[in-house]
Amino acid sequence: MELVSMPGQQAKGKVWLVGAGPGDVELLTLKAYRILKNADAVLYDALVSQDILDLIPSHAEKIAVGKRAGKHSAAQDEINQLLVTKAFTRRNVVRLKGGDPFIFGRGGEELQILVAAGIAFEVVPGITAASGTSAYAGIPLTHRDYAQGVTFITGHCQLASRPMDWHGYANSNNTLVVYMGILNANIISEGLINAGRSAETPVAIVSNATTSSQQRFMGKLGELAQLAADPALQMPALMIIGEVVELAESLNWFDPVTAQQKTDLDTVAKAL
Secondary structure (H helix, E strand, C coil): CCCCCCCCCCCCCCCEECCCCCHHHHHHCCCHHHHHCCCCEEEEECCHHHHHCCCCCCEEEEEECCCCCCCCCHHHHHHHHHHHHHHHHCCCCCCEEEEEECCCCHHHHHHHHHHHHHCCCEEECCCCCHHHHHHHHHCCCCCCCCCCEEEECCCCCCCCCCCHHHHHHHHCCEEEECCCHHHHHHHHHHHHHCCCCCCCCCCEEEEEECCCCCCCEEHHHHHHHHHCCCCCCCCCEEEEEHHHHHHHHHHHCCCCCHHHHHHHHHHHHHCC
16 A cells, blocks of 8 residues: 655644553553643554543544454555554644563564655653563562563464574573464464473563453463463453563462442543
8 A cells, every 4th residue: 555645734733652551551651641631632552441542532533443353444555544544634643552662562663654645753662561560460570580681572373484583582591571472372382392491491471461350360481372372361461471480379469359349430420
């Protein structure tokens, strides 16, 4: 699709690329909140929580452009075109993404389109899913006794042009966080084990992290495929692989039940 701009006209507005964080509305940054409350149009992803969407002003145009595996509601070139078009007709256009827009969020790609179209923009970072998930699951991503480094990867293993560096990821002194890897759990576990990572390496899959629906599925690397196939597992979900997962039980502080009760009380308070 060829990008259509408006020759001879100057963009009326500015695009704000905003990270919405991992789900909990209270993890939204103050700047993100301010920008969102002044939005004229918001293009939002499927991973943005409803609590955060409820902050969008009633007068603002709301456009769902989320992409999920097998359930794409908008192609990337369509999203690019919408961003450009809205910037010529609205003053404050917000591109709202779950987590952080520069970590597996295609934020850089979308900004390149804005640069080419001569549109002003600003980036508001958010708490990435890896950080929010690990904190709420009681799993520190690094620890002097367990892991001296951490690597974020995407679980889309089918890209033949960019094969996975399993040997590089198999370092036992490193924590591995896998985004979008549930459908390829078996490939991930086999790749790491064949590259030398122990099948006994602790793993966790955390779904709906930081929300009242959060669930943790704990096991070993050799069991990753079975964990990912659990019928109770809901999307979105993130994998954490490494010895730091052993700390999950002792450092677990987040209670989804208590979080749900707080949400219920907040809902009642708003209704009064």
